[in-house]
Amino acid sequence: MNDNCCCHPSWLRAVTENGIVLLNYGNLENLPTNRLCSKHRLLAKMFYVKRNRIKELPVDISLQYPEITEIYLTSNQLCSLPQSIGDLINLRNLDVCDNELEYLPDSITTLENLKQLRVRHNILKSLPYNIGNASSLEVLDASHNELRSVPCSIGNCKDIYQLLLSNNRLYSLPRQVCFLTHLEQLSITSNCISNLPMDLGKHSTLSIIEMGNNPLLHFCPSYFLSKYCHFDGCAQVEIGREHDFHDVTLAQITSRDSYTISLPSHVKSYASIKIVPSLMEITSRIVNFFSERQHLLISENDLSGDIFDRLESPLGHCYYCSKPIFWSCYAVVNKASPCKLRHSMSIKNFYFLSYFCSPECLLLHLFLQIDE
Structure with missing residues (x-):
């Protein structure tokens, strides 16, 4: 040493x-x-x-x-x-x-x-x-x-x-x-x-x-x-009948026995099949469309902070067509049959939400489910 x-x-x-x-x-x-x-x-x-x-x-x-x-x-x-x-x-x-x-x-x-x-x-x-x-x-x-x-x-x-x-x-x-x-x-x-x-x-x-x-x-x-x-220990929905999808709203998706579903708080506005998307949603989709087609570089100085943030980080994407969703959307509640689930225990009344960008995508999704 x-x-x-x-x-x-x-x-x-x-x-x-x-x-x-x-x-x-x-x-x-x-x-x-x-x-x-x-x-x-x-x-x-x-x-x-x-x-x-x-x-x-x-x-x-x-x-x-x-x-x-x-x-x-x-x-x-x-x-x-x-x-x-x-x-x-x-x-x-x-x-x-x-x-x-x-x-x-x-x-x-x-x-x-x-x-x-x-x-x-x-x-x-x-x-x-x-x-x-x-x-x-x-x-x-x-x-x-x-x-x-x-x-x-x-x-x-x-x-x-x-x-x-x-x-x-x-x-x-x-x-x-x-x-x-x-x-x-x-x-x-x-x-x-x-x-x-x-x-x-x-x-x-x-x-x-x-x-x-x-x-x-x-x-x-x-x-x-x-x-x-x-899913062990998560709340299960105790409803006896299937959901009514004739007028699905994200604000209050309700079953025939009037069970109201809790939904993500960060979704600012909700759309009904009878109502067009919010102005913020339409604006964001237009800006997103042209920025992608024209390869425009949009900075935070060009838009308000909230809109820029949503364009950078959308709420999600349509379950049917995969288009981005920014502010408001449509949804369907699905109750999966146990044979389709891969989980650690038998869940009888656990539900799954599908989000859509338009009534057309939502209805097409429902038609596909019927065909299956």
Whole structure:
């Protein structure tokens, strides 16, 4: 060993062989910073510091260990993470499950190489609003927290394939979740969710949806008919007869025995088969049509914020023709037969909503159902 090297022998051996710093079950209260010399700290890539008593990380962690790629801090007593964690530009995996974190620093969203963020079993009330800046995220596990909402920017994390949000206090999901084209597994079990975005499940990659124990949730998008879903604990509609589709309205889809269906709150206006779409809907469709045909680049300065946002992120797409829907739409409630469902238990009275851009698409869909 070099005379100028002050490294702890066991640390030096582990770091030089595989870049690992192994500190699990050490009853540590602080992350040691004096076990390696400045030269050998550059070799430290992976930190395993599970089941200790660490309450905070060094403020200058990015200077002490600038080459870290993975940190596992499960089951400690962390109350916060330093802003400097955003300076760990090579960080790929961050696991801080089973701690006492109340918030995540905004700097965490600057980690362009972050692939997995696991914050399960903390007391987080929110995620950073610009979480979408961490665009390389593939796994986000924020289960067992106190989250009340999910940032809309989540839609920018195009590579996410696993999104775990169970056991929180969520009332809804942002429609931007539907833009996660690589999403394979979604878990929203044990929340307060009463409705789901129109396009959720549209992409074939999403094959597993866990949404049990949401007692306010009566209906799901019709795309769920082809998914493996866990409905256990969701509310079931107790109606004795089929729905009357002669005058279907989204504001109040009513069965013959006058059961009114709860629908997504972010849909601003609803259309009836006897009423044309709203002016906002027609305007948005015209602007969208010409911008696509003429390849026009529309900026936020050209339109009001709400309209620009809807053009960028439509409420959903027509279940029949796949045209975008921006403000108002038509809907049909379908009661699926048990033989068509792929779920974890027998659901007798669970219903599925199909959204349409026009009365014509809605009626064509109904005619196809009759033919089947």
